[in-house]
Amino acid sequence: MTEMPTIDHELDCRGLSCPLPIIKTKKAIDGLAPGQTLRMIATDPGSVNDMAAWVSKTGHVMVAQTQDTGGFNFYIRKVG
Amino acid sequence: MSNAMDKDLDxxxxxxxxxxxxxxxxxxxxxxxxxxLATHQAKGNGQLDRIAIIASKGSLDMAYPPLILATTAAAMGMEAGIFFTFYGLDIINRKKYAHLKVPSLANPAMPVPVPNIIGALxxxxxxxxxxxxxxxxxxxxxxxxxxxxxxxxxDCTLIGCQMTMDVMGIKKEDLVEGVQVGGAATYLEFASKAKISLFI
Incomplete structure:
Protein backbone atom coordinates (compact mmCIF):
# COMPACT_ATOMS: atom_id res chain seq x y z
CA MET A 1 0.00 0.00 0.00
CA THR A 2 1.48 3.32 -1.07
CA GLU A 3 1.31 6.22 1.31
CA MET A 4 -1.53 8.60 0.51
CA PRO A 5 -0.56 12.20 -0.16
CA THR A 6 -1.69 15.04 2.12
CA ILE A 7 -4.94 16.50 0.86
CA ASP A 8 -5.42 20.26 0.67
CA HIS A 9 -8.90 20.20 -0.75
CA GLU A 10 -11.60 17.61 -1.22
CA LEU A 11 -14.24 17.50 -3.93
CA ASP A 12 -17.23 15.20 -3.84
CA CYS A 13 -18.57 14.33 -7.31
CA ARG A 14 -20.43 11.20 -6.26
CA GLY A 15 -23.64 10.70 -8.18
CA LEU A 16 -22.63 13.14 -10.90
CA SER A 17 -22.21 12.05 -14.51
CA CYS A 18 -19.95 13.16 -17.35
CA PRO A 19 -18.83 15.91 -17.78
CA LEU A 20 -19.59 17.35 -14.33
CA PRO A 21 -16.73 15.64 -12.43
CA ILE A 22 -14.21 17.04 -14.95
CA ILE A 23 -15.66 20.54 -14.89
CA LYS A 24 -15.85 20.63 -11.08
CA THR A 25 -12.30 19.28 -10.84
CA LYS A 26 -11.07 22.03 -13.13
CA LYS A 27 -12.79 24.66 -10.98
CA ALA A 28 -11.39 23.16 -7.77
CA ILE A 29 -7.84 22.95 -9.17
CA ASP A 30 -8.09 26.60 -10.28
CA GLY A 31 -8.61 27.52 -6.63
CA LEU A 32 -5.48 25.71 -5.40
CA ALA A 33 -1.88 26.87 -5.25
CA PRO A 34 0.76 25.01 -7.29
CA GLY A 35 1.94 21.94 -5.41
CA GLN A 36 -1.32 21.51 -3.50
CA THR A 37 -3.27 18.29 -3.81
CA LEU A 38 -6.94 17.75 -4.53
CA ARG A 39 -8.84 14.61 -3.75
CA MET A 40 -11.82 14.08 -6.02
CA ILE A 41 -14.31 11.29 -5.37
CA ALA A 42 -16.57 10.11 -8.17
CA THR A 43 -18.92 7.24 -8.79
CA ASP A 44 -19.12 7.67 -12.58
CA PRO A 45 -17.10 4.73 -14.01
CA GLY A 46 -16.29 6.90 -17.04
CA SER A 47 -14.38 9.27 -14.79
CA VAL A 48 -11.45 6.83 -14.60
CA ASN A 49 -10.56 7.28 -18.27
CA ASP A 50 -11.72 10.88 -18.34
CA MET A 51 -9.55 11.94 -15.42
CA ALA A 52 -6.53 10.24 -17.02
CA ALA A 53 -7.23 12.18 -20.21
CA TRP A 54 -7.74 15.39 -18.26
CA VAL A 55 -4.41 15.24 -16.42
CA SER A 56 -2.64 14.28 -19.63
CA LYS A 57 -4.08 17.34 -21.36
CA THR A 58 -3.74 19.84 -18.54
CA GLY A 59 -0.36 18.67 -17.19
CA HIS A 60 -1.49 18.28 -13.57
CA VAL A 61 -0.22 15.16 -11.83
CA MET A 62 -2.32 12.19 -10.76
CA VAL A 63 -0.36 11.28 -7.63
CA ALA A 64 -2.54 8.35 -6.68
CA GLN A 65 -5.78 6.71 -7.60
CA THR A 66 -7.78 4.27 -5.50
CA GLN A 67 -11.12 2.58 -5.58
CA ASP A 68 -13.25 1.65 -2.60
CA THR A 69 -16.92 1.08 -1.88
CA GLY A 70 -17.50 4.85 -1.86
CA GLY A 71 -16.27 5.23 -5.42
CA PHE A 72 -13.13 6.24 -7.26
CA ASN A 73 -10.63 8.49 -5.48
CA PHE A 74 -8.33 10.67 -7.56
CA TYR A 75 -5.42 12.52 -5.97
CA ILE A 76 -4.32 15.32 -8.24
CA ARG A 77 -1.40 17.64 -7.59
CA LYS A 78 -1.64 21.05 -9.19
CA VAL A 79 1.29 21.96 -11.40
CA GLY A 80 2.35 25.61 -11.90
CA MET B 1 54.25 -1.18 -54.58
CA SER B 2 51.57 -0.29 -57.17
CA ASN B 3 49.05 -1.71 -54.74
CA ALA B 4 50.06 0.88 -52.15
CA MET B 5 49.78 3.64 -54.75
CA ASP B 6 46.30 2.48 -55.70
CA LYS B 7 45.28 2.63 -52.07
CA ASP B 8 46.74 6.09 -51.76
CA LEU B 9 44.84 7.21 -54.85
CA ASP B 10 41.62 5.67 -53.56
CA LEU B 37 10.79 23.73 -40.54
CA ALA B 38 9.62 27.26 -41.26
CA THR B 39 6.61 25.97 -43.20
CA HIS B 40 5.82 23.51 -40.43
CA GLN B 41 6.07 26.18 -37.73
CA ALA B 42 3.98 28.61 -39.73
CA LYS B 43 1.26 25.97 -39.94
CA GLY B 44 1.57 25.16 -36.25
CA ASN B 45 1.50 28.79 -35.20
CA GLY B 46 -1.72 29.44 -37.09
CA GLN B 47 -3.52 26.79 -35.09
CA LEU B 48 -4.71 27.28 -31.54
CA ASP B 49 -5.67 24.71 -28.92
CA ARG B 50 -9.26 25.33 -29.86
CA ILE B 51 -12.48 23.46 -30.65
CA ALA B 52 -15.14 24.97 -32.90
CA ILE B 53 -18.59 23.41 -32.93
CA ILE B 54 -21.68 24.09 -35.03
CA ALA B 55 -24.95 23.33 -33.21
CA SER B 56 -27.60 23.03 -35.91
CA LYS B 57 -30.37 21.11 -34.14
CA GLY B 58 -32.85 22.30 -31.57
CA SER B 59 -34.13 19.10 -30.01
CA LEU B 60 -33.26 18.31 -26.41
CA ASP B 61 -31.16 15.26 -27.29
CA MET B 62 -29.12 17.22 -29.82
CA ALA B 63 -28.56 20.19 -27.52
CA TYR B 64 -26.36 18.19 -25.16
CA PRO B 65 -23.44 17.03 -27.33
CA PRO B 66 -22.23 20.54 -28.27
CA LEU B 67 -22.70 21.81 -24.71
CA ILE B 68 -20.96 18.83 -23.10
CA LEU B 69 -18.04 18.94 -25.54
CA ALA B 70 -17.52 22.70 -25.30
CA THR B 71 -17.61 22.81 -21.48
CA THR B 72 -15.34 19.76 -21.18
CA ALA B 73 -12.88 21.22 -23.69
CA ALA B 74 -12.81 24.45 -21.70
CA ALA B 75 -12.25 22.47 -18.50
CA MET B 76 -9.29 20.79 -20.23
CA GLY B 77 -7.75 24.17 -20.88
CA MET B 78 -8.85 24.46 -24.50
CA GLU B 79 -10.52 27.42 -26.07
CA ALA B 80 -14.07 26.41 -27.04
CA GLY B 81 -16.74 27.99 -29.18
CA ILE B 82 -20.20 27.01 -30.40
CA PHE B 83 -21.94 28.54 -33.39
CA PHE B 84 -25.71 28.15 -33.02
CA THR B 85 -27.44 28.07 -36.36
CA PHE B 86 -30.88 27.19 -37.69
CA TYR B 87 -32.84 25.18 -35.11
CA GLY B 88 -29.71 25.10 -32.95
CA LEU B 89 -30.45 28.73 -32.14
CA ASP B 90 -33.20 27.50 -29.78
CA ILE B 91 -30.44 26.29 -27.43
CA ILE B 92 -29.56 29.91 -26.65
CA ASN B 93 -33.09 31.30 -27.04
CA ARG B 94 -34.07 32.30 -23.51
CA LYS B 95 -37.77 31.74 -24.25
CA LYS B 96 -37.16 28.22 -25.52
CA TYR B 97 -33.99 26.74 -24.11
CA ALA B 98 -35.62 25.41 -20.94
CA HIS B 99 -38.35 23.66 -22.95
CA LEU B 100 -36.49 21.79 -25.69
CA LYS B 101 -38.18 18.56 -26.72
CA VAL B 102 -37.30 15.06 -27.92
CA PRO B 103 -38.93 13.98 -31.17
CA SER B 104 -40.93 10.76 -30.93
CA LEU B 105 -41.07 10.34 -34.71
CA ALA B 106 -38.35 8.66 -36.77
CA ASN B 107 -36.34 7.99 -33.63
CA PRO B 108 -35.59 4.25 -33.59
CA ALA B 109 -33.04 4.70 -30.80
CA MET B 110 -35.69 5.33 -28.13
CA PRO B 111 -35.24 2.82 -25.27
CA VAL B 112 -38.86 1.83 -25.72
CA PRO B 113 -39.10 1.72 -29.50
CA VAL B 114 -42.16 3.62 -30.67
CA PRO B 115 -43.61 2.73 -34.08
CA ASN B 116 -43.83 5.89 -36.21
CA ILE B 117 -47.59 5.54 -36.54
CA ILE B 118 -47.86 5.85 -32.74
CA GLY B 119 -45.08 8.41 -32.51
CA ALA B 120 -47.15 10.62 -34.78
CA LEU B 121 -50.02 10.79 -32.27
CA ASP B 155 -15.40 31.42 -21.09
CA CYS B 156 -16.75 29.42 -24.02
CA THR B 157 -17.53 31.61 -27.01
CA LEU B 158 -21.23 31.38 -27.89
CA ILE B 159 -22.21 32.78 -31.27
CA GLY B 160 -25.77 33.08 -32.55
CA CYS B 161 -26.27 32.96 -36.31
CA GLN B 162 -27.40 36.37 -37.53
CA MET B 163 -28.97 35.04 -40.72
CA THR B 164 -31.11 32.49 -38.81
CA MET B 165 -32.22 35.25 -36.46
CA ASP B 166 -33.30 37.37 -39.44
CA VAL B 167 -35.13 34.45 -41.07
CA MET B 168 -36.92 33.42 -37.88
CA GLY B 169 -37.51 36.92 -36.57
CA ILE B 170 -35.43 36.42 -33.45
CA LYS B 171 -33.94 39.48 -31.78
CA LYS B 172 -30.67 39.73 -29.86
CA GLU B 173 -32.76 40.30 -26.68
CA ASP B 174 -34.39 36.89 -27.21
CA LEU B 175 -31.01 35.23 -26.81
CA VAL B 176 -29.36 34.52 -23.48
CA GLU B 177 -27.10 37.23 -22.18
CA GLY B 178 -23.45 37.12 -23.13
CA VAL B 179 -23.75 35.54 -26.56
CA GLN B 180 -22.26 37.14 -29.64
CA VAL B 181 -24.00 37.39 -32.96
CA GLY B 182 -22.29 36.67 -36.26
CA GLY B 183 -22.47 35.04 -39.64
CA ALA B 184 -20.78 32.21 -41.52
CA ALA B 185 -17.57 34.22 -41.86
CA THR B 186 -17.41 34.74 -38.08
CA TYR B 187 -17.62 31.00 -37.53
CA LEU B 188 -15.15 30.18 -40.31
CA GLU B 189 -12.59 32.65 -39.02
CA PHE B 190 -12.92 31.11 -35.55
CA ALA B 191 -12.86 27.53 -36.88
CA SER B 192 -9.95 28.09 -39.27
CA LYS B 193 -7.65 28.31 -36.26
CA ALA B 194 -9.18 25.34 -34.45
CA LYS B 195 -7.65 21.89 -34.10
CA ILE B 196 -11.07 20.28 -33.81
CA SER B 197 -14.18 21.31 -35.66
CA LEU B 198 -17.54 19.55 -35.41
CA PHE B 199 -20.95 19.89 -37.03
CA ILE B 200 -23.71 18.64 -34.76
Whole structure:
Protein backbone atom coordinates (compact mmCIF):
# COMPACT_ATOMS: atom_id res chain seq x y z
CA MET A 1 0.00 0.00 0.00
CA THR A 2 1.48 3.32 -1.07
CA GLU A 3 1.31 6.22 1.31
CA MET A 4 -1.53 8.60 0.51
CA PRO A 5 -0.56 12.20 -0.16
CA THR A 6 -1.69 15.04 2.12
CA ILE A 7 -4.94 16.50 0.86
CA ASP A 8 -5.42 20.26 0.67
CA HIS A 9 -8.90 20.20 -0.75
CA GLU A 10 -11.60 17.61 -1.22
CA LEU A 11 -14.24 17.50 -3.93
CA ASP A 12 -17.23 15.20 -3.84
CA CYS A 13 -18.57 14.33 -7.31
CA ARG A 14 -20.43 11.20 -6.26
CA GLY A 15 -23.64 10.70 -8.18
CA LEU A 16 -22.63 13.14 -10.90
CA SER A 17 -22.21 12.05 -14.51
CA CYS A 18 -19.95 13.16 -17.35
CA PRO A 19 -18.83 15.91 -17.78
CA LEU A 20 -19.59 17.35 -14.33
CA PRO A 21 -16.73 15.64 -12.43
CA ILE A 22 -14.21 17.04 -14.95
CA ILE A 23 -15.66 20.54 -14.89
CA LYS A 24 -15.85 20.63 -11.08
CA THR A 25 -12.30 19.28 -10.84
CA LYS A 26 -11.07 22.03 -13.13
CA LYS A 27 -12.79 24.66 -10.98
CA ALA A 28 -11.39 23.16 -7.77
CA ILE A 29 -7.84 22.95 -9.17
CA ASP A 30 -8.09 26.60 -10.28
CA GLY A 31 -8.61 27.52 -6.63
CA LEU A 32 -5.48 25.71 -5.40
CA ALA A 33 -1.88 26.87 -5.25
CA PRO A 34 0.76 25.01 -7.29
CA GLY A 35 1.94 21.94 -5.41
CA GLN A 36 -1.32 21.51 -3.50
CA THR A 37 -3.27 18.29 -3.81
CA LEU A 38 -6.94 17.75 -4.53
CA ARG A 39 -8.84 14.61 -3.75
CA MET A 40 -11.82 14.08 -6.02
CA ILE A 41 -14.31 11.29 -5.37
CA ALA A 42 -16.57 10.11 -8.17
CA THR A 43 -18.92 7.24 -8.79
CA ASP A 44 -19.12 7.67 -12.58
CA PRO A 45 -17.10 4.73 -14.01
CA GLY A 46 -16.29 6.90 -17.04
CA SER A 47 -14.38 9.27 -14.79
CA VAL A 48 -11.45 6.83 -14.60
CA ASN A 49 -10.56 7.28 -18.27
CA ASP A 50 -11.72 10.88 -18.34
CA MET A 51 -9.55 11.94 -15.42
CA ALA A 52 -6.53 10.24 -17.02
CA ALA A 53 -7.23 12.18 -20.21
CA TRP A 54 -7.74 15.39 -18.26
CA VAL A 55 -4.41 15.24 -16.42
CA SER A 56 -2.64 14.28 -19.63
CA LYS A 57 -4.08 17.34 -21.36
CA THR A 58 -3.74 19.84 -18.54
CA GLY A 59 -0.36 18.67 -17.19
CA HIS A 60 -1.49 18.28 -13.57
CA VAL A 61 -0.22 15.16 -11.83
CA MET A 62 -2.32 12.19 -10.76
CA VAL A 63 -0.36 11.28 -7.63
CA ALA A 64 -2.54 8.35 -6.68
CA GLN A 65 -5.78 6.71 -7.60
CA THR A 66 -7.78 4.27 -5.50
CA GLN A 67 -11.12 2.58 -5.58
CA ASP A 68 -13.25 1.65 -2.60
CA THR A 69 -16.92 1.08 -1.88
CA GLY A 70 -17.50 4.85 -1.86
CA GLY A 71 -16.27 5.23 -5.42
CA PHE A 72 -13.13 6.24 -7.26
CA ASN A 73 -10.63 8.49 -5.48
CA PHE A 74 -8.33 10.67 -7.56
CA TYR A 75 -5.42 12.52 -5.97
CA ILE A 76 -4.32 15.32 -8.24
CA ARG A 77 -1.40 17.64 -7.59
CA LYS A 78 -1.64 21.05 -9.19
CA VAL A 79 1.29 21.96 -11.40
CA GLY A 80 2.35 25.61 -11.90
CA MET B 1 54.25 -1.18 -54.58
CA SER B 2 51.57 -0.29 -57.17
CA ASN B 3 49.05 -1.71 -54.74
CA ALA B 4 50.06 0.88 -52.15
CA MET B 5 49.78 3.64 -54.75
CA ASP B 6 46.30 2.48 -55.70
CA LYS B 7 45.28 2.63 -52.07
CA ASP B 8 46.74 6.09 -51.76
CA LEU B 9 44.84 7.21 -54.85
CA ASP B 10 41.62 5.67 -53.56
CA UNK B 11 42.00 7.54 -50.30
CA UNK B 12 42.64 10.80 -52.14
CA UNK B 13 39.60 10.32 -54.38
CA UNK B 14 37.45 9.47 -51.38
CA UNK B 15 38.60 12.54 -49.49
CA UNK B 16 37.93 14.74 -52.53
CA UNK B 17 34.47 13.28 -53.05
CA UNK B 18 33.70 13.74 -49.36
CA UNK B 19 34.85 17.35 -49.50
CA UNK B 20 32.74 18.01 -52.58
CA UNK B 21 29.71 16.40 -51.00
CA UNK B 22 30.13 18.46 -47.86
CA UNK B 23 30.59 21.59 -49.90
CA UNK B 24 27.64 21.09 -52.24
CA UNK B 25 25.19 18.99 -50.25
CA UNK B 26 25.70 20.47 -46.78
CA UNK B 27 24.27 23.93 -47.51
CA UNK B 28 21.54 22.44 -49.71
CA UNK B 29 20.34 20.12 -46.96
CA UNK B 30 20.54 22.91 -44.38
CA UNK B 31 18.51 25.19 -46.61
CA UNK B 32 15.82 22.62 -47.31
CA UNK B 33 15.48 21.58 -43.67
CA UNK B 34 15.21 25.23 -42.61
CA UNK B 35 12.53 25.82 -45.22
CA UNK B 36 10.53 22.73 -44.19
CA LEU B 37 10.79 23.73 -40.54
CA ALA B 38 9.62 27.26 -41.26
CA THR B 39 6.61 25.97 -43.20
CA HIS B 40 5.82 23.51 -40.43
CA GLN B 41 6.07 26.18 -37.73
CA ALA B 42 3.98 28.61 -39.73
CA LYS B 43 1.26 25.97 -39.94
CA GLY B 44 1.57 25.16 -36.25
CA ASN B 45 1.50 28.79 -35.20
CA GLY B 46 -1.72 29.44 -37.09
CA GLN B 47 -3.52 26.79 -35.09
CA LEU B 48 -4.71 27.28 -31.54
CA ASP B 49 -5.67 24.71 -28.92
CA ARG B 50 -9.26 25.33 -29.86
CA ILE B 51 -12.48 23.46 -30.65
CA ALA B 52 -15.14 24.97 -32.90
CA ILE B 53 -18.59 23.41 -32.93
CA ILE B 54 -21.68 24.09 -35.03
CA ALA B 55 -24.95 23.33 -33.21
CA SER B 56 -27.60 23.03 -35.91
CA LYS B 57 -30.37 21.11 -34.14
CA GLY B 58 -32.85 22.30 -31.57
CA SER B 59 -34.13 19.10 -30.01
CA LEU B 60 -33.26 18.31 -26.41
CA ASP B 61 -31.16 15.26 -27.29
CA MET B 62 -29.12 17.22 -29.82
CA ALA B 63 -28.56 20.19 -27.52
CA TYR B 64 -26.36 18.19 -25.16
CA PRO B 65 -23.44 17.03 -27.33
CA PRO B 66 -22.23 20.54 -28.27
CA LEU B 67 -22.70 21.81 -24.71
CA ILE B 68 -20.96 18.83 -23.10
CA LEU B 69 -18.04 18.94 -25.54
CA ALA B 70 -17.52 22.70 -25.30
CA THR B 71 -17.61 22.81 -21.48
CA THR B 72 -15.34 19.76 -21.18
CA ALA B 73 -12.88 21.22 -23.69
CA ALA B 74 -12.81 24.45 -21.70
CA ALA B 75 -12.25 22.47 -18.50
CA MET B 76 -9.29 20.79 -20.23
CA GLY B 77 -7.75 24.17 -20.88
CA MET B 78 -8.85 24.46 -24.50
CA GLU B 79 -10.52 27.42 -26.07
CA ALA B 80 -14.07 26.41 -27.04
CA GLY B 81 -16.74 27.99 -29.18
CA ILE B 82 -20.20 27.01 -30.40
CA PHE B 83 -21.94 28.54 -33.39
CA PHE B 84 -25.71 28.15 -33.02
CA THR B 85 -27.44 28.07 -36.36
CA PHE B 86 -30.88 27.19 -37.69
CA TYR B 87 -32.84 25.18 -35.11
CA GLY B 88 -29.71 25.10 -32.95
CA LEU B 89 -30.45 28.73 -32.14
CA ASP B 90 -33.20 27.50 -29.78
CA ILE B 91 -30.44 26.29 -27.43
CA ILE B 92 -29.56 29.91 -26.65
CA ASN B 93 -33.09 31.30 -27.04
CA ARG B 94 -34.07 32.30 -23.51
CA LYS B 95 -37.77 31.74 -24.25
CA LYS B 96 -37.16 28.22 -25.52
CA TYR B 97 -33.99 26.74 -24.11
CA ALA B 98 -35.62 25.41 -20.94
CA HIS B 99 -38.35 23.66 -22.95
CA LEU B 100 -36.49 21.79 -25.69
CA LYS B 101 -38.18 18.56 -26.72
CA VAL B 102 -37.30 15.06 -27.92
CA PRO B 103 -38.93 13.98 -31.17
CA SER B 104 -40.93 10.76 -30.93
CA LEU B 105 -41.07 10.34 -34.71
CA ALA B 106 -38.35 8.66 -36.77
CA ASN B 107 -36.34 7.99 -33.63
CA PRO B 108 -35.59 4.25 -33.59
CA ALA B 109 -33.04 4.70 -30.80
CA MET B 110 -35.69 5.33 -28.13
CA PRO B 111 -35.24 2.82 -25.27
CA VAL B 112 -38.86 1.83 -25.72
CA PRO B 113 -39.10 1.72 -29.50
CA VAL B 114 -42.16 3.62 -30.67
CA PRO B 115 -43.61 2.73 -34.08
CA ASN B 116 -43.83 5.89 -36.21
CA ILE B 117 -47.59 5.54 -36.54
CA ILE B 118 -47.86 5.85 -32.74
CA GLY B 119 -45.08 8.41 -32.51
CA ALA B 120 -47.15 10.62 -34.78
CA LEU B 121 -50.02 10.79 -32.27
CA UNK B 122 -50.60 14.01 -30.36
CA UNK B 123 -48.79 14.09 -27.04
CA UNK B 124 -46.08 11.63 -28.04
CA UNK B 125 -43.36 14.28 -28.20
CA UNK B 126 -44.29 15.26 -24.65
CA UNK B 127 -44.04 11.65 -23.52
CA UNK B 128 -40.66 11.13 -25.24
CA UNK B 129 -39.39 14.37 -23.68
CA UNK B 130 -40.61 13.44 -20.21
CA UNK B 131 -38.90 10.07 -20.60
CA UNK B 132 -35.56 11.59 -21.51
CA UNK B 133 -35.80 14.12 -18.70
CA UNK B 134 -36.40 11.31 -16.23
CA UNK B 135 -33.20 9.50 -17.30
CA UNK B 136 -31.27 12.72 -17.16
CA UNK B 137 -32.56 13.32 -13.67
CA UNK B 138 -31.45 9.87 -12.64
CA UNK B 139 -27.82 10.57 -13.61
CA UNK B 140 -28.10 14.18 -12.36
CA UNK B 141 -27.30 15.64 -15.74
CA UNK B 142 -27.63 19.41 -15.69
CA UNK B 143 -30.38 21.15 -17.63
CA UNK B 144 -29.67 23.06 -20.85
CA UNK B 145 -29.89 26.47 -19.13
CA UNK B 146 -27.45 25.23 -16.47
CA UNK B 147 -25.05 24.07 -19.18
CA UNK B 148 -25.26 27.44 -20.91
CA UNK B 149 -24.37 29.12 -17.61
CA UNK B 150 -21.45 26.71 -17.16
CA UNK B 151 -20.26 27.38 -20.70
CA UNK B 152 -20.28 31.12 -20.07
CA UNK B 153 -18.56 30.66 -16.74
CA UNK B 154 -15.81 28.66 -18.49
CA ASP B 155 -15.40 31.42 -21.09
CA CYS B 156 -16.75 29.42 -24.02
CA THR B 157 -17.53 31.61 -27.01
CA LEU B 158 -21.23 31.38 -27.89
CA ILE B 159 -22.21 32.78 -31.27
CA GLY B 160 -25.77 33.08 -32.55
CA CYS B 161 -26.27 32.96 -36.31
CA GLN B 162 -27.40 36.37 -37.53
CA MET B 163 -28.97 35.04 -40.72
CA THR B 164 -31.11 32.49 -38.81
CA MET B 165 -32.22 35.25 -36.46
CA ASP B 166 -33.30 37.37 -39.44
CA VAL B 167 -35.13 34.45 -41.07
CA MET B 168 -36.92 33.42 -37.88
CA GLY B 169 -37.51 36.92 -36.57
CA ILE B 170 -35.43 36.42 -33.45
CA LYS B 171 -33.94 39.48 -31.78
CA LYS B 172 -30.67 39.73 -29.86
CA GLU B 173 -32.76 40.30 -26.68
CA ASP B 174 -34.39 36.89 -27.21
CA LEU B 175 -31.01 35.23 -26.81
CA VAL B 176 -29.36 34.52 -23.48
CA GLU B 177 -27.10 37.23 -22.18
CA GLY B 178 -23.45 37.12 -23.13
CA VAL B 179 -23.75 35.54 -26.56
CA GLN B 180 -22.26 37.14 -29.64
CA VAL B 181 -24.00 37.39 -32.96
CA GLY B 182 -22.29 36.67 -36.26
CA GLY B 183 -22.47 35.04 -39.64
CA ALA B 184 -20.78 32.21 -41.52
CA ALA B 185 -17.57 34.22 -41.86
CA THR B 186 -17.41 34.74 -38.08
CA TYR B 187 -17.62 31.00 -37.53
CA LEU B 188 -15.15 30.18 -40.31
CA GLU B 189 -12.59 32.65 -39.02
CA PHE B 190 -12.92 31.11 -35.55
CA ALA B 191 -12.86 27.53 -36.88
CA SER B 192 -9.95 28.09 -39.27
CA LYS B 193 -7.65 28.31 -36.26
CA ALA B 194 -9.18 25.34 -34.45
CA LYS B 195 -7.65 21.89 -34.10
CA ILE B 196 -11.07 20.28 -33.81
CA SER B 197 -14.18 21.31 -35.66
CA LEU B 198 -17.54 19.55 -35.41
CA PHE B 199 -20.95 19.89 -37.03
CA ILE B 200 -23.71 18.64 -34.76
Missing amino acids: AQVEARVQALLDQKLGPLVDERVAKA PGMTMIATAMMKSWMGRVKLNSVPEFIEMAKDL
